[in-house]
Amino acid sequence: MEFGLSQDQLMLGDSVRKFLASEVPLDKVRQLAAGETNDSSVWQGLADMGLAGLIIPEAHGGAELGMLDAVAIAEALGYAACPGPFLSTAIMSAYLLNAAGATDPLARMASGEYRVGIAFSDVIGSRKGQVVEADSKLTGQSLFALDATADAYLIGLSDGRVFMIEASEVTRSSLSTIDVTQSVCELSFDQSPACLVSSDAELVWQTIYRGRAIQAADTLGAAQYMLDQAVAYSLDRKQFNRVIGSFQAVKHMCAEMASLLEPCRAFAWYAGHAFDESTDDSALTACHAKAHLAEVGQFVAKTSTEVHGGMGFTDLVGLHYWFKRIGFNRQLLGSPEAVRHEAAQLEGLC
């Protein structure tokens, strides 16, 4: 019996952390925010380390690793607020295309040259607009599609079918959100030719559950960063002739963050492991992990900012990029209330 990351998984996480520490410093995030750079060089760097093809079979140029490996990596990416389509291309699209037997794009995805975005809002619950299909042509609108610079998109329809379409066949406009580290766009279709990838509604949901497990791990990493920053700041900042970290009010804020966050580590690991072992509770666990991390993440994001006082509110320390990343993960692929409702359905409670 061993509950935890293996030596290989620890080493993988460490190497990603090292890469991100040198390649994605806060300045890089600021450049992204200012529109002075995009995520392509970072993504190519991560692809060269094998992250783009992480779960893609070796036969298609991937590393053929599992979801627990992906969780370990997502935690490192969240910690650095790293941009790039890990969630969309490397996890959700790679999983769906491979499971559906549409393996042609996988090798190019694994090498980092081809990005496949995700437009599943009709499946999860559309706020506005809908995409309809007739004769393999799509018409309509999909909001908040993941990855504004993808080469192609997987479009999930409300009946659970999934179509693939090249970016050149759609009208695409990038959507600004609070979070500059993850890109989303609006896709408009007008009799746009698309290719049916899957008619299996269960498959699209299995893809969404995997995405949620990864989001949970990403939030875990981002929240851990915010907690580490809060503790470090509290040991540096002095008021009333004492470091503020010696005041119980501040210590208790940090203890509360740590107490809620630490069990989330085991939770995220299990969520990844459950997919690797195909346990009966994998879908339920992913939903719970995503919703629970959304709540804990929100608490940590707020509390860490407060520990920083006025500086936390400014752009100077840049803490807000993590605050916003946690906020982004909370809403995308289902808000916590919506996801908990699904969890209740999965349990047959409603």
Place this chain on the structure above:
Amino acid sequence: MDLSYGREYDAFREEVKSFIRSHKHKQPKPGDGIKSQAIRDWQSLLIEHGYHSRTIASEYGGYGAEPDIIKSRIIAEEFGAERVHRGFNGQGVTMLTPVLLEMGTEEQKKAFVEPTIKAEMIWCQGYSEPGAGSDLASLTTKAELDGDEWVINGQKIWTSTAHHADWIFCLVRTEPDAPKHLGISFLLFRMDTPGIEIRPLVDMTGDANFNEVFFTDVRVPKHQIVGQRGQGWQVANAILGHERGSLATPDAAMNRLNGVKRLMREESINGEPIMSNPVFRDRLMKLEGRVLAMQYNDMRLLSAKINKNQDVRLAGMIVKLIGTELRHEIECLGIDVMGEIGLSYGDNPHMRGHGSWQYQYMFYLGLIIGGGTSQIQKNIISERGLGMPKEPKIPSEKSAEKSAKEA
């Protein structure tokens, strides 16, 4: 990650299941008191089969097995699943016995361990005092040596089972001039010693779960001390470590949460089951997510007992804080599901589940405070877990006077 216990444990699990099947009918009934023969017989049966005091050496009355975390876990799982009585686990069993085995003399181990684990000798714990709660080391109950006897004067509080106890393990100040942590000793003595008065302390549940205990010139043989004079604080801390983790197990929380689910299906407003109300359901699912996090945290802690290279200090430190607060909220949801029926208490004929939701809701508030309050837990987590500094010490009156004189 490997969550299987291994095939070699399958046979052991079968053994436990078969024991439960053939002996379940002998377990104590809910009304059996802690001094009943039924409890003692069950306790002996469990020890004889290795389901209690499993790793305590047979020369001290235990089963004498090698420690095996997985086997202990399987026993807990099977007894939990069948809701079978786990045997008597009073403070003497869970807190004193490990300390005696680690720090007691050979005579003490021989004299006390066997009757304690067999529930023939019931203990209470004399730690807290009216003026020494979170700051336990400031306790003032004093013991002075007079010939071959300690003479004890003072008062303890929050002493559970004092009215049933045959013996007490007690912290007393024996070195009044030493710094506060170095002046304490750990004594053992009989509760029927002249000079001991017990007053029950009725709490918010309506029960007297605790007592006040008064000592007036209580005379105790000199050798009934564990560790050396002045070492009592070290001994006490070894015990508190045992206490904290056991107050809030996530598996018990999940059992209660499943109880809330049943309640939500059974209870209704105007014929509409509570389970179909999305507001209640969201509260339920939120709590379920929190319990799951603690269950996986618990598996991580279990794993670290087997694989010593895993660092789980922080994961362990937070269990008492989060576990007790979480349990309190689960019980609270149970009450809210019942609405005004959840107010029922005592002999109210409309009560559900013998009033356990109301009772546990209050009892767990007691546990949030007892065994190191939530606020003390946060101090420990921030200082030992996150490396944050202690509050600066305010000089005591004595030392302030002293430095004023010197000036």
